[in-house]
Amino acid sequence: GQQVMQIPQYQHVQEGEDFTTYCNSSTTLSNIQWYKQRPGGHPVFLIQLVKSGEVKKQKRLTFQFGEAKKNSSLHITATQTTDVGTYFCAGHASGGSYIPTFGRGTSLIVHP
Amino acid sequence: GAGVSQTPSNKVTEKGKYVELRCDPISGHTALYWYRQSLGQGPEFLIYFQGTGAADDSGLPNDRFFAVRPEGSVSTLKIQRTERGDSAMYLCASSSGRVGYNEQFFGPGTRLTVL
Numbered sequence: 001g002q003q004v005m006q007i008p009q010y011q012h013v014q015e016g017e018d019f020t021t022y023c024n025s026s027t028t029l030s031n032i033q034w035y036k037q038r039p040g041g042h043p044v045f046l047i048q049l050v051k052s053g054e055v056k057k058q059k060r061l062t063f064q065f066g067e068a069k070k071n072s073s074l075h076i077t078a079t080q081t082t083d084v085g086t087y088f089c090a091g092h093a094s095g096g097s098y099i100p101t102f103g104r105g106t107s108l109i110v111h112p
Numbered sequence: 113g114a115g116v117s118q119t120p121s122n123k124v125t126e127k128g129k130y131v132e133l134r135c136d137p138i139s140g141h142t143a144l145y146w147y148r149q150s151l152g153q154g155p156e157f158l159i160y161f162q163g164t165g166a167a168d169d170s171g172l173p174n175d176r177f178f179a180v181r182p183e184g185s186v187s188t189l190k191i192q193r194t195e196r197g198d199s200a201m202y203l204c205a206s207s208s209g210r211v212g213y214n215e216q217f218f219g220p221g222t223r224l225t226v227l
Contacts, residue, residue, distance in 0.1 A: 009152075031213060042203060043155065045215040088154050098212030099145075099168055102154035 002027050002093045006103035014111050019076040021106035023089035032065055032072040032091040033100060043088060046074075069094070079110045114138070116219035118204050124225045125194055133189040133222045137206030144187050145216060146179055147203040155203055161187060162211065194226045 003026040013019050023032065031050045035043035047056055049065035049072060056063045062075045072091075076083055086107045090100035117136040125131050137144050142163055147155035157171040161181045169179070176194075181187040191198055201223050205216040 006154075033215075035216075035218075042218040042220050043205075043216075044218070048213070048215070050213075090154075092212045097168065097170070098210075099157050099160055099171075100212060100216075101157070102147075104152070104154050 002096065002101050004089060004091060004101045004103040006089060006106050008106055009104065010107045010109065012109045012111065013079050015081060016078050019079050019083070019108055021074050021087050021089075021108075023072040023074075023091075023103050025070045025091055025093075027070070027093040027096070029069050029091035030094045032069075032089055034063060034072075034074055035088045035090065035102075036085050037088065037105070038085040041085075046087075076108075079108070081110050081112055083108055084110050116204055116206055116217050118202075118219040118222050120222060121220065122223045122225075124227065126227050127194060127196060129194050129226075131191050131194055131224065133191075133202050133224070135187045135189070135204030135206075135219060137185060137187070137204070138208075138217055139185075141206035141208050141217070142184070143207045143209075143211050143214075144181060145205045145207075146187070146189050147205065149201045149203055149221070158189070160211065167211075191224075194224075196226050199224055199226045 033048045034046040037043045054065040060077045086105040088105045090102045144161040146158040160168040164184045176192045179189045201221045203221045205218045207214040
């Protein structure tokens, strides 16, 4: 079945440093969604990418969808303590089930 | 407006017992999903409803798990003969429009502990 892998599993950064998490799928995806889960909270939708090579920005966050639609990345510039949480990607395979498969997530720890 | 709500927030039960977990989606959302999340893992799909019918139940681990959504709004996840391995956070999400392409709104979850 479809697998979505995320690396790294954990990332410690000093406040102000940049952060990147990568998402890779074993199959071509129709779209990719990104969610953030704060400690003790539930996943909250951040963004959706649909087109090959698409890049979207939300303030300090930059999301990319690969040309082959099999990988994606989330980059945060100049991290802040409010960025702490686990970032998940989720996607469903082209031509397959429409149910998104979530990655394991990358937990970001920001040290002040 | 009101988001997705789930009750109870915590449920502790003994091995072998039956439990019901409830999800109240956002009003008007036709799609409802149940996920299970273990510590350090992403949400694992269990079942998806479109309206009243279970459109995809391929994620249910075995026949001890069952879910209903009789009137197309509130849903109940039912687990029979609970096992310790069922302990996890159970998340419900709802969305509108085209499944797989729309934002999912998650509830706060029910933490199930099976002793």
